[in-house]
Amino acid sequence: MTLSDTAPGNLSPQVARPGYDRSALTHGIVHVGLGNFHRAHQAVYLDDLFALGEGHDWAITGAGVRAPDAAMREVLLAQDCLSTVIELDETGARARIVGSMIDFLPVEEGNGALIAKMADAATRIVSLTVTEGGYFVSAETGTFDPTHPEIRADAARSEAPHTVFGAIVAALKQRRAAGIDPFTVMSCDNLPGNGEVTRDAVVGFAQLVDLELADWIEGQVAFPNGMVDRITPATGARERALAGKLGLDDPVPVTCEPFRQWVLEDNFPLGRPALEKVGVTFTSDVHTYERMKIRILNGGHALIAYPAALLGVELAHEAMAHPLVHGFFRKVEAQEILPHVHPVPEFDPESYLDLIDARFSNPAVEDTTRRLCLDGSNRQPKFIVPSIRDGLEAGTPVEGLALISALWARYCQGVLEDGTPVAPNDPNWQALVIRAGEAKLRPAAWLEMRDVYGGLGENPRFAGAFAKWFEIVNHDGVAAALEAFID
Incomplete structure (x- = not known):
């Protein structure tokens, strides 16, 4: 059975389905990087929260800035942005359909759709899983590298950037011009001080194109630090076969361990989902x-x-x-x-x-x-x-x-x-x-x-x-x- 909003009623009782009305969800988060980790972690926490009847205005809109993201978009849109998540341990497999994502933006040259969605006042959080290497950090200095070729190229085309940080700066520029408060930028990557690293990248890029905007971002935009944890293997034939045994035709199922952890600084000026109700730890000691x-x-x-x-x-x-x-x-x-x-x-x-x-x-x-x-x-x-x-x-x-x-x-x-x-x-x-x-x-x-x-x-x-x-x-x-x- 191909996943869709009409399919969950016919699923095997072995497969848990979203415990809420997905049609009632509204957008609140743009997430860039729809790999396996995000779909087994942040998306699952939000799915749990929505099942409590809470936070339905915090649904995820997916996005990407790399060519492989376009292929993921095609697959997920074909199944109404639903994901199969299968937890595995010695006792067996426990599968669920996660429904916390409601759309996936076009992946396009210049990132126009992504910039427009982030500039929309309904977007209150922009979250990222763009890999450890996606932050343009120099190991020698430990800080953002403004001389990186991709960054220098984006600075020359700042209205139609290719990188996620160029897109974030372009969207913040539009919000500032329109008098809309800035969204929070939340890294979900495995980086020491990931919020600080993300701030360095966003502010560092802005300094290349607009010093006044860079000062505004540094003073007004929140970049909470966070720690994320869940072992999530890559998807291959075995993972697709596991989904198939459960009666699901999903080309991109996610398998993972039962354990998960998320620790965050509580620094969200435009509000946030009540994730503490589903196991997220909020602390100043991330x-x-x-x-x-x-x-x-x-x-x-x-x-x-x-x-x-x-x-x-x-x-x-x-x-x-x-x-x-x-x-x-x-x-x-x-x-x-x-x-x-x-x-x-x-x-x-x-x-x-x-x-x-x-x-x-x-x-x-x-x-x-x-x-x-x-x-x-x-x-x-x-x-x-x-x-x-x-x-x-x-x-x-x-x-x-x-x-x-x-x-x-x-x-x-x-x-x-x-x-x-x-x-x-x-x-x-x-x-x-x-x-x-x-x-x-x-x-x-x-x-x-x-x-x-x-x-x-x-x-x-x-x-x-x-x-x-x-x-x-x-x-x-x-x-x-x-x-x-x-x-």
Whole structure:
């Protein structure tokens, strides 16, 4: 059965359907980036809230600024913007149809429809999941990079921009001219200080095109920080087959773990949905939650993904069952990451690590190591490098963090240990492959990527550890390196 507003009444009783009248929903949020994570996270929280009979004026209008977003738009519009979300664990699969999104804007050159919708007074929140690499952050400075070619090109065509930040600035300009209060910009990406990073990008872009507008944005627009969490694999044949077993013909179903978490600063001048009623934590201490999650979970994904992938292990739960990979993961987390993480009301770092261990080990989710290896050039600076810096400053161990850098470099040589080629898995893949080849002769070449490591390559303790482990990985193999580290 193809999803539609008329189909839910005929669905299998195994599939939960929206517990509210979708025709009564009205627009309140523009969300840019309709990938699996958003549809299993923010969209689900709003779906839960709407089912309580609350917040029906906060429905989502989807949007995108990249070519793949147009394909997603076509699919979702064909099924009335409904999404299948399937939670998986050892007890089985629990499916629901999520109906919190009511429209998907055209994806077009110049982003005219997106700008117009954001400029509309009914839009009170603009939210984003545009990936960690979508914020144009320089790893060397840790701030927005106004010299990035896409940003410079957008500044020259600011009325018809290609980037989401150019579109946001264009919409805010229209609202200011019309005397309409600005919307709140809410990042839902895994970035340290994601609200501050988003402010840097929006204000930084505005400074290139209109200094007075930039000052107004800096003083008037809210950018709440937030932490988001849910493991959500990519969709493939298995996920579509799971939907099919439930009688659903959905080309883009979402599978995920049961666990989800959302922590937000309560900074929404035009109002917000009452998300605290469906489990969202509002706090002024988002950074502590965020550091715990990004360092332990996102950093932990890297710790298992690269060694496991190189050893030919394809799934995350299989990586956790591999004694060397799991031993490496636990030792690095305990000795090199947890010392720089602080407790939150719900968890201390040790109990949170045990939770992450159990979540990574969930065999039903079948997350792939390839997905976890994706986009290392953007993820390493945000999830691994901060722990390296903290360790160097505090004089605590960084050997395991140096080894994960060496394993990432080995992965970027483009071939697994059994000779299987690695298909491109990073926006900068070709450059990474070239540099990984150079590093075989001169390990320091890898650490000279200042957009990843900043000046860490000049630190003798870290550079020496990296060179040592990179040589062991290349000459003795991944297993030998893991054994040597664990012992």
